[in-house]
Amino acid sequence: MIPAEVLAANLRDVEQRVAAACARAGRARTDVQLIAVTKRHPPELVRLAFEAGLRHFGENYAQELRDKHEALSNCAGLRWHAIGPLQPKNAKYVAKAAHVFHALERLEVAQELSRRRTGAPLTCFVEVNVAGESSKAGIAPGEVAAFLEQVKHLPNLELTGLMCMPPLADEPEASRPAFKALAQLARQLALPCLSMGTTGDFEIAIEEGATHVRVGTALFGERPD
Numbered sequence: 001m002i003p004a005e006v007l008a009a010n011l012r013d014v015e016q017r018v019a020a021a022c023a024r025a026g027r028a029r030t031d032v033q034l035i036a037v038t039k040r041h042p043p044e045l046v047r048l049a050f051e052a053g054l055r056h057f058g059e060n061y062a063q064e065l066r067d068k069h070e071a072l073s074n075c076a077g078l079r080w081h082a083i084g085p086l087q088p089k090n091a092k093y094v095a096k097a098a099h100v101f102h103a104l105e106r107l108e109v110a111q112e113l114s115r116r117r118t119g120a121p122l123t124c125f126v127e128v129n130v131a132g133e134s135s136k137a138g139i140a141p142g143e144v145a146a147f148l149e150q151v152k153h154l155p156n157l158e159l160t161g162l163m164c165m166p167p168l169a170d171e172p173e174a175s176r177p178a179f180k181a182l183a184q185l186a187r188q189l190a191l192p193c194l195s196m197g198t199t200g201d202f203e204i205a206i207e208e209g210a211t212h213v214r215v216g217t218a219l220f221g222e223r224p225d
């Protein structure tokens with residue numbers, strides 16, 4: 001786990017880069033939410049990051065989210081974002097612990113989340129497979145409108161936007177076409193939010209309209225196995 005001083009320096013650096021990208025794009029800093037991705041890191045690291053001022057945390061695995069939600073239940077104002085693929089049988093953990101779900105792509109999961117959710121509606125992003133990669137999660141761009149029709153009447157879910165994980169690349173610029181395509185699709189569908197951009201490409205994502213960036217490695221270093 002990284003020392004508090006290193007985390008504080010990383011956070012300052014990421015914050016500056018987020019702010020600079022917002023300025024380049026003529027956007028307000030408050031239009032972009034930084035989500036600190038803590039998957040596979042211990043709960044103590046989340047606590048350290050919370051003490052450093054971070055409030056929004058992203059987790060990929062439902063059981064890990066359940067356990068960290070429990071372990072950090074005394075951190076007032078902490079918000080959990082479930083960002084990984086989800087099986088219907090694990091939807092109950094996300095329905096209970098998460099503030100936002102970023103990877104909606106299956107009707108059965110949407111139905112299960114809706115059935116299990118109590119309290120405020122669960123904010124949801126539909127994950128889109130922008131580049132049509134066979135190995136990737138997400139709905140094909142041409143099928144998103146039909147999927148939205150199927151899920152928009154479900155109670156306890158609030159569909160707010162689209163999410164993507166562009167093809168892996170060494171160059172941040174390589175992600176720009178995917179981010180542009182996602183932004184255009186969201187406009188067509190009148191969805192206000194875009195969850196896109198990770199350590200490798202979050203500045204490009206902000207330039208292309210990201211409202212939520214999901215950053216792990218730049219804040220916390222390499223993940224433990």
Ligand SMILES: *Cc1c(COP(=O)(O)O)cnc(C)c1O
Pocket residue numbers: 037039060083084165198199200214215216217218
């Ligand atoms: C792991 C992960 C991230 C963070 O990736 P980094 O490269 O560490 O910033 C963001 N989004 C999703 C869906 C992830 O699985």
